[in-house]
Amino acid sequence: MVIRTYRVILGLGCALLTGRCAEAAKVYPAQPGDDLAAVVARIRAERAGTKTPCVLELAEGVYPMPQTLELDARDDGLTIRSRAGVRAVLDGGARITGFKSFRDGIYVADVSRLPFVREPFACYGGIGVTNARNLVIDLYRDGEPLVVAREPDVGFFKTGKVWNNTKFIFESPDLEKLGVRGERGLFATGYWRWIWADASFTLESIEGTPTPRWQLDAQGAMTGAYSYRNLQPNMPFFVCNSLKFLNRDCEWVLDRANAKVYVKGRPDAEYVLTAVAGPILHVKDASGVCVEGMHFRYGRGNGVEVQNCRGFVFRDNVVESFGGTGVVCSGGKDCTLEGNSLHTFGYKAAILNGGNRTTLTSSGCVFADNEVTDTGRSRRTYSHGVAIGGCGVSVLRN
Numbered sequence: 255m256v257i258r259t260y261r262v263i264l265g266l267g268c269a270l271l272t273g274r275c276a277e278a279a280k281v282y283p284a285q286p287g288d289d290l291a292a293v294v295a296r297i298r299a300e301r302a303g304t305k306t307p308c309v310l311e312l313a314e315g316v317y318p319m320p321q322t323l324e325l326d327a328r329d330d331g332l333t334i335r336s337r338a339g340v341r342a343v344l345d346g347g348a349r350i351t352g353f354k355s356f357r358d359g360i361y362v363a364d365v366s367r368l369p370f371v372r373e374p375f376a377c378y379g380g381i382g383v384t385n386a387r388n389l390v391i392d393l394y395r396d397g398e399p400l401v402v403a404r405e406p407d408v409g410f411f412k413t414g415k416v417w418n419n420t421k422f423i424f425e426s427p428d429l430e431k432l433g434v435r436g437e438r439g440l441f442a443t444g445y446w447r448w449i450w451a452d453a454s455f456t457l458e459s460i461e462g463t464p465t466p467r468w469q470l471d472a473q474g475a476m477t478g479a480y481s482y483r484n485l486q487p488n489m490p491f492f493v494c495n496s497l498k499f500l501n502r503d504c505e506w507v508l509d510r511a512n513a514k515v516y517v518k519g520r521p522d523a524e525y526v527l528t529a530v531a532g533p534i535l536h537v538k539d540a541s542g543v544c545v546e547g548m549h550f551r552y553g554r555g556n557g558v559e560v561q562n563c564r565g566f567v568f569r570d571n572v573v574e575s576f577g578g579t580g581v582v583c584s585g586g587k588d589c590t591l592e593g594n595s596l597h598t599f600g601y602k603a604a605i606l607n608g609g610n611r612t613t614l615t616s617s618g619c620v621f622a623d624n625e626v627t628d629t630g631r632s633r634r635t636y637s638h639g640v641a642i643g644g645c646g647v648s649v650l651r652n
Contacts, residue, residue, distance in 0.1 A: 275333040275544035275567060279307040283337075286315030290323050290344075298328050307331040307542070312342035319346045322532040327539045334535075336547040341572070346530030347394070347552030353521035360500055361521040366513035368529065370554070373510075389554035390577025390600040390632050393506045393515065394526045399575065399598060399631065400506045400517070403499035405432060410490035413444075415465075419485050422446065422470035423460065429468055434496050435459040439510050444491030445484055446470060451635040457493060528552050528577055533559040541565055551575045556582050557599075564588060574598045577632065579605055588618040595625045600632035602641050609645030616646025624652045 284293050290310075297308060310332060323344075325332065336342040348368055353361040365371050371391065393400045405411075414425035434440060436459055443454040456471040470485075493499075500507050500518055507516040517525070530553045537543055537560045544567040550557045556578040560566050562585040570593045573580040577600040583589050586608045596603040603626040608617025621640055630637030640649055 275309075275335065275546055275569075279309050279331075279333065281309045281311050284310060284312045284317075286313065286317055286342075288317070290317060290319075291321075294323070294325065294329065294332075297332065301328075303328075305330045305542075307333070309333045309335060311335055311337055312548070313337050314340035314342060316343045316345050319344050319530055319534045321530065322534065322536050325535070325537040325540055325543060327541070329537075329540055329543060331542045332540075333544040333546070334548065335545070336549075341547060341549045343549040343551060344534050345552055346528065346534050346550075346554075347526035347575075348529035350393075350515055350525040350527055353517065353525075355521075356516065359519050360497070361517050361519070363515050363517075363525070364513065365515050365527065368513070368527065370529070370531065371508060371510060371513050371527075389531055390528065391508065391554060392528045392575070392577055392600070392631075393508075393517075394528075394552070394575060395517070395520065395523045397524075397575075400504055402494045403496065403501070403505040403507050404492050404494040405496075405499045406492060407502065410444075410492055413485070413487055413489040413491065416485055416487055417462070417467055419483050422455070422483070422485055423462075423467050424469075424485060424487075425462075425465055426468055429459075429493065430466065432493070432496075432498060434493075434498055435466065437496055439495050439508070440493055441495055442470065442491050442493045444489055446491075447484055449484055454494075454632075526552055528554045528575065531555055533557055533582075535559070537561070537563055537566060539563065543567075544569070546570050548572075549574075553577065556580070558582070559584075560589065561585055566590070567592075569593050571595070576600065579603070581605075583619065584608070586617060586619050590620045590622070591624065592620065592622045593624065597625070597627040598631070599629050599637075601630065601637050603627075603629050603639050605641045605643075606647045606649075607643035608647060611645045614645055617644055618646055620648045620650065621652065622648070622650040626652055 350363050353363045356362040411428035417423040440457040441454050442457040447453050460467050460469050503519050533556045534550050535558045539562050541564040546569040549572040551574050554577045557573045557576040558581045560583040564587045566589040568591045572595045575598045579602040580596040580599050582605045584607045606619050608619050609615050626639040
């Protein structure tokens with residue numbers, strides 16, 4: 255908690271040094287419970303196509319975000335910020351309550367009101383549970399991420415004889431000892447595609463003669479550029495998401511078929527599933543938009559996406575707990591991300607891509623004075639803290 259307090263203080267310091275956006279502009283207030291999309295629509299109507307700078311100022315509190323807040327060229331010159339001295343929270347999570355005792359210190363809650371939990375698993379998801387669109391379902395307890403129950407707890411199993419590399423069929427004496435043959439919802443993490451990067455796929459037991467076998471359901475991801483297969487004997491892997499593995503306080507299990515969540519201990523804590531599928535904020539083809547002093551948290555995909563914008567400023571914000579990347583800024587010109595606290599992501603903290611490398615046209619985009627921690631929770635390889643592309647992107651003092 256001390257580290258996270260430091261992150262916020264660092265962001266506030268940067269905001270004080272650089273000043274707030276649109277200080278003299280007309281202010282439109284919002285309160286928790288307001289429909290922010292409706293407030294933006296009202297601002298657009300009142301501006302009537304003009305580009306006069308204005309401010310959407312949010313009071314302190316939590317703003318549930320079941321859907322993405324969309325901004326575009328109609329919102330040129332708009333600043334979205336928290337009221338001075340406070341921090342508004344845009345929250346894409348779903349609170350899970352009603353845990354009941356199951357057995358041996360394990361508690362279960364029904365999540366059937368959330369239809370996305372029934373969506374099929376697919377590639378990735380080494381810690382989160384992932385569906386076919388690479389959206390990671392994570393469970394947080396009192397703000398800290400849990401891990402999907404796995405075996406072994408430490409180290410790896412090894413594959414045995416490979417029967418079919420094309421269809422990912424193999425033997426595993428280690429798996430046979432677990433007693434999970436016939437279970438649905440398992441997934442296994444290993445170097446199934448490449449020898450240099452891990453991936454996770456659903457795992458099912460199949461019959462075989464003379465020995466039982468296992469099959470990875472990886473066919474949908476094995477096409478085009480990703481058709482390489484690396485399955486071979488004696489490969490390290492671990493398997494996840496069975497009640498038989500749920501033996502640690504930091505773990506959880508999702509029963510997708512029955513829409514139930516299982517945890518070990520502490521039923522009275524606050525549990526939150528990442529819920530919103532798209533980014534909480536999406537800004538496209540806009541100029542002069544500024545976002546400052548905000549707090550974005552909990553989502554299955556990316557936190558904030560910015561596309562083809564000019565002069566976009568993202569300052570003194572906290573972005574945390576997303577299954578994808580915290581902030582993605584693509585095709586931008588003179589965009590600035592500064593003094594933000596970015597942490598706890600399934601993939602990267604930030605991606606900045608702009609300019610033209612062929613013509614050496616600079617994007618003028620800057621990523622400076624940000625605090626970045628805890629990336630690559632579910633995609634453990636190629637999950638840089640910050641990824642840049644194009645031409646003329648500066649990364650300074652982070």
